[in-house]
Amino acid sequence: MKKLLFQFDTDLYPSAFDTVVGYDGGADHIISYGGLSPDTIKSLVEGTIFTRAPKDKKNTAIFVGGSDISKGQALFEAIQSHFFQGFQVSIMLDSNGSNTTAAAAVAKLHSSRSLAGKRAVVLAGTGPVGQRAAAMLVQEGADVTITGRDLARTQAACEAIKSRFNIEVKAIAAATNEDRAQAIADAHIVLATGATGIPLLAVEHWQHLAQLELLADANATPPLGIGGTSMMDKGTEKHGKIIWGAIGFGALKLSLHRACIARLFTDNQQVLDAENIFALAKEMA
Secondary structure, X not given: OOOEEEEEEOOOOOOHHHHHHHHXXXXXXXXXXXXXXXXXXXXXXXXXXXXXXXXHHHHEEEEEEOOOHHXXXXXXXXXXXXXXXXXXXXXXXXXXXXXXXXXHHHHHHHHHOOOOOOEEEEEOOOOHHHHHHHHHHHHOOOEEEEEEOOHHHHHHHHXXXXXXXXXXXXXXXXXXXXXXHHXXXXXOEEEEOOOOOOOOEOHHXXXXXXXXXXXXXXXXXXXXXXXXXXXXXXXXXEOOEEEEOHHHHHXXXXXXXXXXXXXXXXXXXXXXXXXXXXXXXXXXX
C-alpha cells in the first residue's frame, strides 16, 4: 500500500522544498493543496480519515506548511478537531520550516554547551523560526529576549509564544545594527533568524564580548545575518565563541525533517509539533 502524504499549505502555492523533503522522508506520493484555512479543511480531512481500514491508516499522513506560523498552528488544530477515535491520521506542523530549523539550531547549541541559566537573544525573532527557537531556548532553561524592528510586532510575537507554550519571552525593538549590538551586550547566546540577505550584526559588534559563548545564524544566503561568521561554521571557534552557520546545522535540519516524515508512517497516532520535534533533534544531534 502506498504511503500518501497530504501537504496542506496556508500559502497559495505549497512549498516545493517541503515536497522534496517529503519524498526523501519516505512518502510514495504527495498530494498538495494551497490556500487552506480552518474553514476550508473539513472535506479534505474527511478524505484522509475515511478511506482506509484501521490497520492501513498509518499509510496516510498530513503535513501542515506555509509561511505564517499563526495560520499554520490554527490549521493544524482545525485538522485535528475533525479527528475522532479510530478515525485519525498522523500529522506534522512545520510552517516555513519553523519547527525543524529552530530545533536543529537550538539542538546544536545545546550540544555545544549547557543553555540553562544563560541569557539568549534571538535577533529578528518575530518570524516562525525565531518564535519556535525562542520557545525551545526557554525549554532548555535560558532567559530569552527576541528583537524586531517594530516594538508592537515584537511584543505580539512574545504574546503568541506565551499563548502557545505558556512561557515568558521579552521583547526589544532593534531597528539598526547598533540597536541589536546593544541588545546582545550582556548575552551568552545569540541566534539570528532574520530574513534572507539582511545583515543584523557586524563582527565588531560581537567579537570582543567576553561573556558571549555561542552564536548561530539561520541565514544561508550572503550577506549573512551575523558578520564574521560563515554559513559552513560547524561548532567552529572564533574569537573565543562557538559558531554554528546555516549549513553547519542545516544537515541536521534536513535529517530531522526526513526523520519526522518517516515517523508519520509508523502509525496513525503521531502528532509532531515543536516539543517532540525538538526532542528528536536533541537525540539526533
